[in-house]
Amino acid sequence: MTQEQLGFELxxxxxxxxxxxxxxxAPGFRxxxxxREVVGVSLDELLCGADSAGALAEPYHAYGAEVRSxxxxxxxxxxxxxxxxxRQGLLDLIE
Structure with a gap:
């Protein structure tokens, strides 16, 4: 998703x-x-980053892929x- 696309959504x-x-x-509270809805992560993840235990409580989906760890x-x-x-350079390198 581009900055322009995200900006449009928000x-x-x-x-x-x-x-x-x-x-x-930082984005405003409102x-x-x-x-959260657009990027597919929880509010906890947006506000706090990774949980304090260092592991995900359960797998979640982002960009159509399940994140397992x-x-x-x-x-x-x-x-x-x-x-x-x-990002594009990294993707090109991976391919």
Whole structure:
């Protein structure tokens, strides 16, 4: 999902999404329920990151794939933080 697509889903600008990804700003509280729905993670994950035990309580689905471990979840979070160009570069490398 591009920054523009996410911005459209949340009714915010692409620049706002970019600021969130780069840690310059955070989404407002009112956006969290819709953001959770769009990206397919729990509010706990959005607010707190991984649970304190270091393992997922149960598998969840994101981008159509079941995430089965905290390692996979951490990789997915890292991937989401990459710029679009770097994501594509990583995908090209994997292929």
């Amino acid at each position: 009714n915010v600008t692409k620049a706002s999404v970019s600021a969130w990804e780069n840690g310059r700003e 956006l969290l329920p819709k953001l 905290e390692t996979e979840a951490a990789l997915l979070r890292a991937f989401r933080r990459l710029s679009v160009k770097r």
